Amino acid sequence: MKREDLNDMLWFLAVAEERSFTKAAAKLGTSQSTISHTIKKLEARLGLRLLTRTTRSVVPTEAGERLIRALAPRIEELETEIDQLMEIRDTPTGSVRITLSDHAQESVVWPKLRPLLRAYPDIKVELNSDNGFRNIVEEKFDAGVRLGESVDKDMIAVRIGPDWRLVAVASPDYLATRAIPKTPQELVGHVCINHRQARAGGLYAWEFEKDGREVRVRVDGQLTFNTSYAMIDAAVAGYGIAYVPESLVTSEIAAGRLVQILHDWCPLFPGYYLYYPSRRQNSPAFKIVVDALKA
Numbered sequence: 001m002k003r004e005d006l007n008d009m010l011w012f013l014a015v016a017e018e019r020s021f022t023k024a025a026a027k028l029g030t031s032q033s034t035i036s037h038t039i040k041k042l043e044a045r046l047g048l049r050l051l052t053r054t055t056r057s058v059v060p061t062e063a064g065e066r067l068i069r070a071l072a073p074r075i076e077e078l079e080t081e082i083d084q085l086m087e088i089r090d091t092p093t094g095s096v097r098i099t100l101s102d103h104a105q106e107s108v109v110w111p112k113l114r115p116l117l118r119a120y121p122d123i124k125v126e127l128n129s130d131n132g133f134r135n136i137v138e139e140k141f142d143a144g145v146r147l148g149e150s151v152d153k154d155m156i157a158v159r160i161g162p163d164w165r166l167v168a169v170a171s172p173d174y175l176a177t178r179a180i181p182k183t184p185q186e187l188v189g190h191v192c193i194n195h196r197q198a199r200a201g202g203l204y205a206w207e208f209e210k211d212g213r214e215v216r217v218r219v220d221g222q223l224t225f226n227t228s229y230a231m232i233d234a235a236v237a238g239y240g241i242a243y244v245p246e247s248l249v250t251s252e253i254a255a256g257r258l259v260q261i262l263h264d265w266c267p268l269f270p271g272y273y274l275y276y277p278s279r280r281q282n283s284p285a286f287k288i289v290v291d292a293l294k295a
Contacts, residue, residue, distance in 0.1 A: 050063055
C-alpha cells in the first residue's frame with residue numbers, strides 16, 4: 001500500500017467516525033474542501049463508493065463499512081504500540097479525554113488535576129462537561145466520571161471523591177415573604193427551580209430521607225435548568241428554592257446570600273467514581289491521571 005493511500009484512509013476513518021466532513025476537517029486541522037477532495041480521490045482509486053453524502057449527514061456505504069472494520073482494529077493496535085513506546089520517555093506524554101458532570105468537574109476532578117498538569121506539561125487533558133450519560137467507547141472518551149450507583153458493571157470503577165449531598169436553599173428575600181417549609185411535602189406550595197436530567201429528558205424528582213423514610217417530591221416553578229450553577233444564580237436572585245450540591249453553595253450560605261432549609265431531610269449520595277473499559281490498554285498519561293484522581 002502506498003503511503004498516500006494510508007493517509008487518505010485515515011482521513012476516511014475520521015469522516016466516518018464524525019459522520020461529518022466539517023467535524024472531521026476540524027479534528028484533522030484542515031479544510032472541508034480539502035478532505036472532501038481527498039475522499040473523492042480515494043474512492044476513484046479504489047473504484048468504490050465509500051460514503052453516502054446527504055445534506056444532513058455522511059453515512060458509510062457497505063464497502064465503506066467493510067473498510068472501517070478492516071482498518072479500525074489495525075489503527076488501534078498501532079496507537080497502542082505508540083503509547084507503549086512513549087513509556088520509555090523521561091517525561092510522560094499523551095492525551096486523556098474525560099466526560100463528567102459540572103459538579104464532578106469543579107468539586108473533584110479539576111482541583112486534583114491542576115497540580116498534575118503543572119508537573120507534567122506534556123500531558124493533555126480534555127474535560128467534557130455533560131450532565132447526561134455518554135457511551136465512552138463509541139465517543140472515544142478514555143474515561144467518565146459518575147456517581148457509584150450509575151456505573152455500568154462491565155467497567156473498571158475507581159472511587160475519586162467522598163460521599164456528598166444535595167441541599168435545599170433559597171435567598172433571604174424569597175423566604176421573607178413565605179413560610180419556611182418544614183417537610184419536603186411543603187415544597188409543593190413553593191416556587192422551586194427545576195433541574196432537567198439529560199439522561200432521561202425529564203425533571204428531577206427531589207430526593208429526601210429522614211429516619212429511614214424516603215420521600216420524592218416533584219416541584220414546580222418558573223425556571224428549569226440543566227446545570228447546578230445556573231440554579232444557584234437564580235436562587236441567589238430570589239427566583240425560588242433550589243436543590244443543589246452542598247459544596248457549591250457553602251460560600252453563598254456563609255455570606256448570607258442563601259439560607260439552607262430542610263437540613264435534616266437531605267441525605268448523602270455515593271461519591272464520584274472514574275470508570276473506563278476493563279479491556280483498555282492504558283497509556284502512561286492515563287495511568288498518571290488516574291493516580292492523581294485517586295489521591
